[in-house]
Amino acid sequence: MYVNVLIETRVKSNDMTFTYHVPDNLDKNLIGKRVLVMFNKRKVEAFVLEYTNPDIKYEIKDIISVIDDNQILNDELISLGKYMSEKYLCPLISCYQAMLPKALKANHKRTSGIKKLVYVKLNDNNVHNDIKIKSQIQIMNLLKDKKEVLKSSISSKSSLKKLIEKNVVIEFKREVYQKIGVENDIKEISLTNDQKLISQKITDNLLKDKVMLLYGVTGSGKTEVYIDVVKKVIKNNNSAIILVPEISLTPQITARFKGVFKDDIAIIHSSLSDSQRYDEYRRILKGEVKVVIGARSAIFAPLKNIGIIIIDEEHSESYKQENNPRYNTLDIAIRRSKTHNCPVILGSATPTIESFARAKKGYYELLMLQKRVNNKPLPKVMIVDMKNEMRKGNSIFSSLLKEEINSCLNKKEQVMLLLNRRGYANYLVCKKCGYTFKCPNCDITLTYHKTSGMLRCHYCGYGTKKLDICPVCKEKSVTNMGIGTEKLEEKIKEEFALAKVVRMDRDTTSKKGAHAKIINDFNDKKYDILIGTQMISKGLNFPNVTLVGVINADQSLNIPNFRSSEMTFSLLDQVIGRSGRADKEGKAIIQTFNPDHYSIICASKHDYLSFFNYEMNLRKKLNYPPYCFITLIKISSKDFNYGINEAKKIGTYLRDNLNNTVVLGPSISNVLKINNNYNFQVILKYKKDEKLYIILSRIIKIYEGNSKIKIDLDFNPINL
Numbered sequence: 001m002y003v004n005v006l007i008e009t010r011v012k013s014n015d016m017t018f019t020y021h022v023p024d025n026l027d028k029n030l031i032g033k034r035v036l037v038m039f040n041k042r043k044v045e046a047f048v049l050e051y052t053n054p055d056i057k058y059e060i061k062d063i064i065s066v067i068d069d070n071q072i073l074n075d076e077l078i079s080l081g082k083y084m085s086e087k088y089l090c091p092l093i094s095c096y097q098a099m100l101p102k103a104l105k106a107n108h109k110r111t112s113g114i115k116k117l118v119y120v121k122l123n124d125n126n127v128h129n130d131i132k133i134k135s136q137i138q139i140m141n142l143l144k145d146k147k148e149v150l151k152s153s154i155s156s157k158s159s160l161k162k163l164i165e166k167n168v169v170i171e172f173k174r175e176v177y178q179k180i181g182v183e184n185d186i187k188e189i190s191l192t193n194d195q196k197l198i199s200q201k202i203t204d205n206l207l208k209d210k211v212m213l214l215y216g217v218t219g220s221g222k223t224e225v226y227i228d229v230v231k232k233v234i235k236n237n238n239s240a241i242i243l244v245p246e247i248s249l250t251p252q253i254t255a256r257f258k259g260v261f262k263d264d265i266a267i268i269h270s271s272l273s274d275s276q277r278y279d280e281y282r283r284i285l286k287g288e289v290k291v292v293i294g295a296r297s298a299i300f301a302p303l304k305n306i307g308i309i310i311i312d313e314e315h316s317e318s319y320k321q322e323n324n325p326r327y328n329t330l331d332i333a334i335r336r337s338k339t340h341n342c343p344v345i346l347g348s349a350t351p352t353i354e355s356f357a358r359a360k361k362g363y364y365e366l367l368m369l370q371k372r373v374n375n376k377p378l379p380k381v382m383i384v385d386m387k388n389e390m391r392k393g394n395s396i397f398s399s400l401l402k403e404e405i406n407s408c409l410n411k412k413e414q415v416m417l418l419l420n421r422r423g424y425a426n427y428l429v430c431k432k433c434g435y436t437f438k439c440p441n442c443d444i445t446l447t448y449h450k451t452s453g454m455l456r457c458h459y460c461g462y463g464t465k466k467l468d469i470c471p472v473c474k475e476k477s478v479t480n481m482g483i484g485t486e487k488l489e490e491k492i493k494e495e496f497a498l499a500k501v502v503r504m505d506r507d508t509t510s511k512k513g514a515h516a517k518i519i520n521d522f523n524d525k526k527y528d529i530l531i532g533t534q535m536i537s538k539g540l541n542f543p544n545v546t547l548v549g550v551i552n553a554d555q556s557l558n559i560p561n562f563r564s565s566e567m568t569f570s571l572l573d574q575v576i577g578r579s580g581r582a583d584k585e586g587k588a589i590i591q592t593f594n595p596d597h598y599s600i601i602c603a604s605k606h607d608y609l610s611f612f613n614y615e616m617n618l619r620k621k622l623n624y625p626p627y628c629f630i631t632l633i634k635i636s637s638k639d640f641n642y643g644i645n646e647a648k649k650i651g652t653y654l655r656d657n658l659n660n661t662v663v664l665g666p667s668i669s670n671v672l673k674i675n676n677n678y679n680f681q682v683i684l685k686y687k688k689d690e691k692l693y694i695i696l697s698r699i700i701k702i703y704e705g706n707s708k709i710k711i712d713l714d715f716n717p718i719n720l
């Protein structure tokens, strides 16, 4: 018997499969398992993809051994990997690696993972009426009663040993799972009439492979609808995948799902340890769970009989993977829904322009929850023009925001403040000579982090001690400019001395469990003010928050990206929605230098539809998605001249060969240099171009194995 295996190797082609012989003494069920093979005189791990019957049989090597007892990639995932590799023109092996937890990836050093414990039970095939010793009888009675127990839990070791020797009791090993601590929150949910209606509409479509967009304003209770639908799916003996965008969201929503579905649920997210992830993956593989909840990669959960796939907060950028395979979670969801004949539910208060356009065109079914639960009003929003405030000398807090924070604190209610930039200062500059501190590896200014006294590069992670003396003019004139969350925290403590403040950003949440702790502590009112980056904008639910302040709404507007208005509207709408979610009325204040910008005005009125119409008009004029597709070709090289020259050749080649595509560039990427690599890009805009894949594949082939340059394709990129 012969099989084709996929090997991760740096030989010329990334995707070569190789044929090996299966010796008679090995397991014959090999598809989807890892095996050890000799390749280029090295022992390497490989995935078995298929059986084969080669013409020439004499030179074929034997498989050395089989690594997995059970299939780790089922047939569906094997075919899904091929689909991804073709769709995104990326190496097949990268697709399989993306699906598996670290502990199961090929060539992963298995230091963590499987933990086996020894159990004992009675040997049913051995009649054992001859036992007379009291301590041995006690053990046997215990085993009769409990069927099986941990060997280590039996105290009289010598008696147990005797019983094992007599073959009356047998030992066996079993893998144990690590339990993940999630608080059980057993709250009965009763749906509002609106929620019931939506739940029913989804239920009516449970056996169809269609996409439904659930557009529900913040606080309309989409989670309750999800739970209700998933209950019905499980009743039909099917399983469910629920995706959430970020880890900051998971503690509260997972707790709710865990409370309802108990042991039927597996939780996959990035803050699990490798072995915990592995354990969850095995529970799913073995069919021990019905519901999987997790971030992006949970879309690959090896569930059988999937009855529904829910993508919550579908507008989140986190659903797009930013390195190979650069997949869009929705593509994978739709592909799996076709395999399983089940619907995909996209949920959001601010759907992407593309999704909403598809729903309006009828490609997706549109479901709407337009009221908050029990008709609670949406927060009252005020826009503050910071140009006027600057004249008054208020650079961080406007008078209105100060006033409202104080009044909120007096009422013992809580405040959330959004500033979408971490660190202390945006950059350091010498007042004398104008020198700015830049990263030596990247073309980017370093961010000052005061707590650690460091200057850090947010692109490559480079760090260096902060200097007070300018390295160029040697004057003691280094000053910091701009504001990050760290400085905001300091300023709040100065301004509101009695308030207890907590900060949530990537710096304060790097430790495991830190996120959940901040969320729980704030929920328990141990703090009055929560400040944070966009991490605080989505999915969080704090009943006592009645004021949300946006320190600088312009930050995301200034990003050079055709989606910047959409991102701004979405961020503002989501964060405003954190205010007044329980019985107290909520308020929000947006500070901006662009008070007339349509995304800010629409967000202040909670008016998604007007924003959508305005944005669609602009996209049409400028020819951006959804009026076309965009593909980005990223070209990077350590050698600037070589990189730009090859980028020009690629641009010319594309222009010469594609007739129905607009080719833009090459141009310099947003950041020219990252990690000592110079970055260039060519942008393709098209509606339909049959030659596109052929031409792009040719380009990939030409540069394959060229170590001086890296070519990456990004279909529907988030960042341009």
Ligand SMILES: [Zn+2]
Binding pocket: 430, 431, 432, 433, 434, 435, 470, 471, 472, 473, 474, 475
């Ligand atoms: Zn200087």
Ligand SMILES: [Zn+2]
Binding pocket: 439, 440, 441, 442, 457, 458, 459, 460, 461, 462, 675
């Ligand atoms: Zn850097």
